[in-house]
Amino acid sequence: RLTQVRxxxxxxxxxEPEVNKELQQKxxxxxxxxxxxxxxxxxxxxxxxxxxxxxxxVFSDPMISKFTNMMMKDGNKxxxxxxMAQTLETIKRKxxxxxxxxxxxxxxxxxCNPYVIFHQALKNCQPVIGLSSITRGGKTYQVPVxxxxxxxxxxxxxxxxxxxxxxxxxxTMMPEKLxxxxxxxxxxxxxxxxxxxxxxxxxxxxxxxxxxRWW
Amino acid sequence: TLRLIYTTTAVQRKNVGASxxxxxxxxxxxxxxxxxxxxxxxxANMMGEDPETFTQEGIDRAIAYLFPSGLFDKRxxxxxxxxxxxxxEQRKIQWGEDGRPFHFLFYTGKQSYYSLMHETYEKFLNxxxxxxxxxxxxxxxxxxxKNLAGSRWLTKIELEEMLLEKLSDDDYSRFIQLLQKxxxxxxxxxxxxxxxxxxxxxxxxxxxxxxEPLKYDERGVAFSTGEGARKTAxxxxxxxxxxxxxxxxxxxxxxxxxPVLQDRExxxxxxxxxxxxxxxxxVCTVSGGGRSSQAGAIRLASAKALRSFVTEKEVEFMRxxxxxxYDPRVKERKKPGQEGARRKFTWKKR
Numbered sequence: 001r002l003t004q005v006r007x008x009x010x011x012x013x014x015x016e017p018e019v020n021k022e023l024q025q026k027x028x029x030x031x032x033x034x035x036x037x038x039x040x041x042x043x044x045x046x047x048x049x050x051x052x053x054x055x056x057x058v059f060s061d062p063m064i065s066k067f068t069n070m071m072m073k074d075g076n077k078x079x080x081x082x083x084m085a086q087t088l089e090t091i092k093r094k095x096x097x098x099x100x101x102x103x104x105x106x107x108x109x110x111x112c113n114p115y116v117i118f119h120q121a122l123k124n125c126q127p128v129i130g131l132s133s134i135t136r137g138g139k140t141y142q143v144p145v146x147x148x149x150x151x152x153x154x155x156x157x158x159x160x161x162x163x164x165x166x167x168x169x170x171x172t173m174m175p176e177k178l179x180x181x182x183x184x185x186x187x188x189x190x191x192x193x194x195x196x197x198x199x200x201x202x203x204x205x206x207x208x209x210x211x212x213r214w215w
Numbered sequence: 216t217l218r219l220i221y222t223t224t225a226v227q228r229k230n231v232g233a234s235x236x237x238x239x240x241x242x243x244x245x246x247x248x249x250x251x252x253x254x255x256x257x258x259a260n261m262m263g264e265d266p267e268t269f270t271q272e273g274i275d276r277a278i279a280y281l282f283p284s285g286l287f288d289k290r291x292x293x294x295x296x297x298x299x300x301x302x303x304e305q306r307k308i309q310w311g312e313d314g315r316p317f318h319f320l321f322y323t324g325k326q327s328y329y330s331l332m333h334e335t336y337e338k339f340l341n342x343x344x345x346x347x348x349x350x351x352x353x354x355x356x357x358x359x360x361k362n363l364a365g366s367r368w369l370t371k372i373e374l375e376e377m378l379l380e381k382l383s384d385d386d387y388s389r390f391i392q393l394l395q396k397x398x399x400x401x402x403x404x405x406x407x408x409x410x411x412x413x414x415x416x417x418x419x420x421x422x423x424x425x426x427e428p429l430k431y432d433e434r435g436v437a438f439s440t441g442e443g444a445r446k447t448a449x450x451x452x453x454x455x456x457x458x459x460x461x462x463x464x465x466x467x468x469x470x471x472x473x474p475v476l477q478d479r480e481x482x483x484x485x486x487x488x489x490x491x492x493x494x495x496x497x498v499c500t501v502s503g504g505g506r507s508s509q510a511g512a513i514r515l516a517s518a519k520a521l522r523s524f525v526t527e528k529e530v531e532f533m534r535x536x537x538x539x540x541y542d543p544r545v546k547e548r549k550k551p552g553q554e555g556a557r558r559k560f561t562w563k564k565r
Contacts, residue, residue: 008544009545017538021488047535052477054537060480078475081476081477
């Protein structure tokens with residue numbers, strides 16, 4: 001009997017659950033052929049249970065829950081979630097301050113929705129190309145490599161969190177520092193955007209080794 | 216070293232038919248069948264029933280009465296079944312008295328597999344010729360698309376049992392690829408019958424669990440119960456109709472019992488998914504586990520209870536959202552030689 005290192009309590013035939021209320025409300029005729037086939041296939045396959053962080057309510061966002069999990073230390077989800085909530089609140093407060101102080105013309109341009117700011121900031125932080133170390137003939141070269149979507153999101157979130165944990169004054173709270181960084185990233189300024197540009201420059205500098213990549 | 220955790224019973228069955236040349240001769244099996252029939256008639260006479268209409272169930276009852284056994288393993292108790300069920304199907308000897316084999320592909324080693332491949336490819340060529348004929352005359356007719364979701368191909372073990380020969384994974388995949396190629400062409404009726412031999416039906420997942428009807432209270436309010444579990448927590452939920460969305464757990468309101476927002480979100484998940492947030496009253500009891508597993512157990516229990524209030528399509532949507540499956544994830548055990556379930560001891564060079 002053989003095990004792989006990565007195994008799960010579910011049978012491999014089980015499929016990930018989909019918590020999308022809009023699919024439910026579409027009537028049968030409006031679905032395209034592909035979707036109908038997908039639905040029929042799904043009707044025969046068993047589905048895994050939804051994890052506790054997933055919910056169909058308006059307030060749960062997969063990106064935000066991923067970020068909260070990455071911020072979590074020692075399994076303290078309560079603390080991580082409260083920090084996240086406080087961050088979003090501080091972002092909203094800062095934006096509202098700016099909104100009330102700004103003149104009439106600029107009022108429409110100020111974004112007040114913290115979720116939109118969060119998503120946009122993450123998008124701005126994502127690197128397009130990364131470096132991978134490849135060993136050829138004894139020497140290790142840093143080869144520029146296109147990154148997958150998951151990897152980009154992970155790097156953006158990781159940089160945000162490490163930046164907030166290390167480069168701050170001892171007395172500043174995490175939500176304050178995080179909201180500062182997020183607003184800076186939203187406006188394409190700040191240390192994380194700088195880090196992304198540095199990575200892009202390194203990739204450009206090592207362009208000569210690009211042919212070492214075989215995938 | 217590697218170890219398989221999740222196995223199905225299909226994997227554990229041995230394919231005796233493919234293992235070697237026959238161990239029982241044909242005459243031996245014929246004799247066994249005659250003896251079985253004689254014994255059946257004797258049994259019927261003994262039990263006082265009609266020998267002509269004596270079924271297998273009757274035989275089982277008679278044997279259980281005449282030879283009572285207290286053994287725990289059912290397979291060790293005395294059985295009397297038709298010899299075709301006891302002696303597994305085996306390949307008969309494939310060569311005649313002079314030593315010359317009957318089948319022309321005997322010396323390939325896998326005669327039935329190769330003959331099957333030849334047959335299937337012949338059908339494939341026939342279909343192509345038919346298509347070409349139609350193309351020469353008129354436009355080819357549109358093939359009605361068969362429902363691919365309700366059927367699955369034969370598994371490797373089932374195919375081995377059908378052919379009474381051992382197959383390799385490569386052989387099996389080649390055969391399935393050929394069948395799929397045949398399916399994609401607009402094929403005629405004959406080919407469909409041939410392909411159906413290799414298809415097995417897969418019942419829809421919904422039909423496996425029956426939905427209970429609604430029960431009615433003394434006051435005339437409809438309610439239904441559901442049970443749920445997660446890790447070590449066990450919960451029962453009673454969902455009443457015409458309510459105002461109140462939820463009580465072990466006699467305490469959910470705001471006090473679950474101070475964390477995530478748990479309350481989980482409790483309301485089934486109701487929010489169906490759009491019935493303020494319409495049902497719930498009374499739950501829960502024991503065991505921790506804060507999150509209790510919430511998960513109540514979520515499963517209330518989702519199961521809501522099945523009786525809702526149409527079949529919505530039940531299917533709930534299942535696809537993952538609300539109705541029992542979560543099998545439990546704490547992994549600690550292994551000897553390691554510090555935890557996965558963490559190894561610190562590696563020291565000396």
